[in-house]
Amino acid sequence: xxxxxxxxxxxxxxxxxxxxxxxxxxxxxxISEWNGSDPGRVHVAPVAVGSQRGxxxxxxxxxxxxxxxxxxxxxxxxxxxEILAGLSPTYIKFDVEGAEHDALVGGSRTxxxxxxxxxxxLYHRPEDLWDLPLLVRSIRPDYRFYVRRxxxxxxxxxxxxxxxxxxxx
Numbered sequence: 001x002x003x004x005x006x007x008x009x010x011x012x013x014x015x016x017x018x019x020x021x022x023x024x025x026x027x028x029x030x031i032s033e034w035n036g037s038d039p040g041r042v043h044v045a046p047v048a049v050g051s052q053r054g055x056x057x058x059x060x061x062x063x064x065x066x067x068x069x070x071x072x073x074x075x076x077x078x079x080x081x082e083i084l085a086g087l088s089p090t091y092i093k094f095d096v097e098g099a100e101h102d103a104l105v106g107g108s109r110t111x112x113x114x115x116x117x118x119x120x121x122l123y124h125r126p127e128d129l130w131d132l133p134l135l136v137r138s139i140r141p142d143y144r145f146y147v148r149r150x151x152x153x154x155x156x157x158x159x160x161x162x163x164x165x166x167x168x169x
Contacts, residue, residue, distance in 0.1 A: 013041050015084060017096075019048035019075040022062030049096055050077040051105040069098075080107030089116045098124035100132055108139045115140055118161040122147065129157075136161050144169075 018024040024046045031042045059071030080103060094100045100120055118136060122128045133145055143161035150156035
């Protein structure tokens with residue numbers, strides 16, 4: 001479990017993106033339970049991330065199995081550059097169930113301008129293993145790359161793109 005008081009001391013602001021309305025509701029409820037939390041420091045955007053504004057089909061399950069491209073519901077899509085307008089993120093995690101490429105394209109101005117540490121899941125599509133590092137390199141060529149597996153199989157394989165001045169290796 002995460003100690004919300006300890007977490008609160010570690011960040012200035014969190015922006016979470018959650019397109020599944022059921023998951024979004026649970027996330028907002030959990031955030032409201034954080035004692036002493038300043039609600040202005042945690043923002044939940046109820047949209048999917050993509051390369052441009054629009055709508056797409058979405059399978060709403062209220063679980064980690066929610067996914068884009070199928071299902072009876074539709075959700076709003078917004079580029080990360082729009083969601084993070086006016087902010088200077090220091091860390092962005094991309095685990096968007098196969099939409100990482102479009103999410104990176106939609107956040108390219110923010111990434112280029114702020115050079116946050118990136119954690120990008122590489123396991124949703126086979127070509128992600130080479131496509132996503134090349135895309136990040138095209139957005140900002142001065143990142144240092146690290147790939148880590150967080151399970152025994154290919155699942156949970158993550159690309160970490162780290163600015164040289166924040167690299168601990």
